[in-house]
Amino acid sequence: ATDLVEDLVKPYPVKVKRKRAKHITVNDPDEIPPIEANVRSTPGIITTRGCCYAGCKGVVLGPITDVIHIVHGPIGCSYYAWMTRRNQADVPESEQDFLKYCFSTDMTTNEIVFGGEKKLAQAVREAYEIFHPKAIDIFSTCPVGLIGDDVHAVAREARKELKIPVFAFSCEGYKGVSQSAGHHIANNGLFKNVVGTEELPAEAKTNPFRVNMLGEYNIGGDAFEIERLLNACGIQLVATFSGNAQLAELAHSQDANLNLIQCHRSINYMATMMETKYGIPWLKVNFIGAEATAKTLRKIARYFGDDELTARVEIVIAEELAKVEPVRQAVRARVEGRPVMLFVGGSRSHHYQSLFRDMGMPVVTAGYEFAHRDDYEGYQVASTIKVDADSRNIEELTVEADPEHYRARKSPEELERLKASVDIADYKGMMPEMAKGAMVVDDISHHELEQLIETYHPALVCSGIKDKYVVEKMGIPCKQLHNYDYGGPYAGFRGAVNFYQEIDRMVNSPVWGFIPTPWEKQSA
Ligand code: CFM
Ligand code: HCA
Incomplete structure (x- = not known):
């Protein structure tokens, strides 16, 4: 497998080779190897990052x-x-x-x-x-x-x-090294100027199961499906940051009792700052994938620890899975075992692995465009990451408990006890959930992407507009996981059904058989 890393960087000049090799690693979920991330892209390399x-x-x-x-x-x-x-x-x-x-x-x-x-x-x-x-x-x-x-x-x-x-x-x-710097700046501004400037009206405070959804931007209607499920379970959604959001919701979001984080990369700042200032615990969730959604709803129920809520969550899961299962199994029979490559921004390359697991499609290689080491390796490395000049540019707010508005949602003992069953304030990252031997590539270049395609002959590549047509010209379908190719939603249970059907259509379309791939041409 290390030969694969060598192979990938072989055509680069010496310095570039050394630099890129640090961004490419072979996964071992039992002994997570460190990976270089959130540093400047190498000049001259075509990457897919934004600003x-x-x-x-x-x-x-x-x-x-x-x-x-x-x-x-x-x-x-x-x-x-x-x-x-x-x-x-x-x-x-x-x-x-x-x-x-x-x-x-x-x-x-x-x-x-x-x-x-x-x-x-x-x-x-x-x-x-x-x-x-x-x-x-x-x-x-x-x-x-x-x-x-x-x-x-x-x-x-x-x-x-x-x-x-x-x-x-x-x-x-040009600030920072990618769009990641912009997330931090946006979070700082929202936190300083908006969150906590209004109060949730008293009549909206009767349900104790009040949550905010952080890092959910309602691409393709994902937030609608998540809200539908939370409502069905009797969980009150106070604010979503920032899909389908209005300013007033964000302004009184400090009155929620739990912050759920979908996209950790873009918004972890908000969760930790709200925890310090207002006492709201945060929980990493994943609404992408049917199994993942069920797990997420159960986690929320465990956090609140209410028997009625738990029972309702189980009913919702049972009803929803009954509709998902027949589709999942029919699709699984047609796609199982077909390899997938995933290269998307800063969270979806991880989350979508759950959907592919539902379908039995192995993810052979994956990576983020701009995520940080904690998104790969897990939250425990976050505090050990050296801050370089590019990140030091971005303001780090000093936050303290608000003397008036801080309200501990759980006692320290309760939180400690809960940690055994619910991973509060933790995020596992992509690599612990990936197979041993899978390749992980950070800030992938077009050259590396093309070479990986030739190596793995995947049934599907998931990526964005900057490489969709390069991939499809190689005879491989490419599903855009940024804009969903104008489809979706893919979150929650209904979203999972949409995704299974879409992937089935894509990988089993006869059209790919009409285009010989470069390696087929070589062997012909
Ligand atoms: Fe989070 Fe996002 Fe993403 Fe992201 Fe993005 Fe996006 Fe993305 Mo495009 S916030 S990190 S900066 S989940 S825009 S909705 S699809 S790269 S994987
Ligand atoms: C961005 C937005 C983007 C780009 C999508 C893509 C998105 O980075 O500024 O490259 O296909 O999701 O729209 O990530």
């Missing part, structure tokens, strides 16, 4: 429906980010919905040379006059940082003038 602005505006804050998101930058940064992430929302008619709009200052040479603050202030004013939104946020793109526009001063002035919250985010694209 800080993508993580801040595109991922974490963009899905909030009733806030106007103004991008301060050249029009391209907005145009190419417009609705591409396909987060859905179901906005009540009485509320404003800006999701389908695209707001930009359209920065041009004039502002690059003479400064763009005036144009930004004017854009904020204009947006307010036309729409009268509850709040406005401003996002800096690369040139803003380079010329030094003070977006925070513009936001301060606008706040005084318009008397609504206006927040600015210094998420210039």
Whole structure:
């Protein structure tokens, strides 16, 4: 297997070879090997990473429906980010919905040379006059940082003038090494300016089983399915960060009694800060996969420790699985044993392994674009990671228990006791759940991806738009796990059924047989 690593990096120059080899490892779930992650990509290598602005505006804050998101930058940064992430929302008619709009200052040479603050202030004013939104946020793109526009001063002035919250985010694209920096900046801003600024109304506080869903962005309607299941179980969803979200929900989210984390990579910051300030414990969950969803619902029930809730959760699981099972088994019979490769952002390469496990499809190699070592190896390594110059750039908030609003949800003894049955404040990461000998590749390059395809001859590659057609030209179907190829939902039980059927259709389509793969051509 180490020969495989050698092979993958063989064509690179010596220095690049040494660097890339640290990002590639052969998995051993019993003795997790360390992997290099969250460092700068090697210049000259084609990778699929995005930028800080993508993580801040595109991922974490963009899905909030009733806030106007103004991008301060050249029009391209907005145009190419417009609705591409396909987060859905179901906005009540009485509320404003800006999701389908695209707001930009359209920065041009004039502002690059003479400064763009005036144009930004004017854009904020204009947006307010036309729409009268509850709040406005401003996002800096690369040139803003380079010329030094003070977006925070513009936001301060606008706040005084318009008397609504206006927040600015210094998420210039080049900050950090990927979109990961943008997640952190977005979380900091939400935590400082939004969370805890309102209270949950008393009539909404009667159900003790109140949760927030963190790191769920409602791509393809996943959050709708999760909410349906929580409702069916009698669990109250206070806020989702930030799929199908409105500002007020995030503002009173400190009144929940448990934070559930779906995408750990993009939002672990929020969970730990809310735990320290408000006393809300967090639980890593996974709603991707039927087995995983059942396990997740049981974990939540164990946390609350209520007999009635536990019974209701079991009824929901039994009813739902009864509908899932026939489809799962029929599909499994047609796809079992067919190998899969998974290369997606910072969490799905892990979560989707559960769906493939449901179908009996082995994941032979997987990796993230921009996740950190803890997402690979587990939460226990998080505190040991050396902070390098690129990450030190990003503000780390100092958080303390709020003297008025801190409320311990469980006593320390209860929490300790619970830890035996529920992994509170822990995350196992991708590698402990992967097979021994599977290849793990961080921030994969196109060369490495193509070579792995030739090595493994997978039945399916899961990835994104930057390599979908490269893969399909090699005669292998490629399922986009970012935008779901406009399908979905894939979360929860109904989502699992959608996914099984979709994968069945893809890998068993006769069309792939009409295109000889490069290795078939070679042997012909
Ligand atoms: Fe989390 Fe996401 Fe992902 Fe992500 Fe993304 Fe995304 Fe992704 Mo694209 S927050 S890490 S920064 S699950 S946009 S909804 S699909 S790369 S695996
Ligand atoms: C981003 C967003 C993205 C890109 C998807 C892709 C998404 O990184 O800015 O590369 O196919 O999910 O839309 O991750």
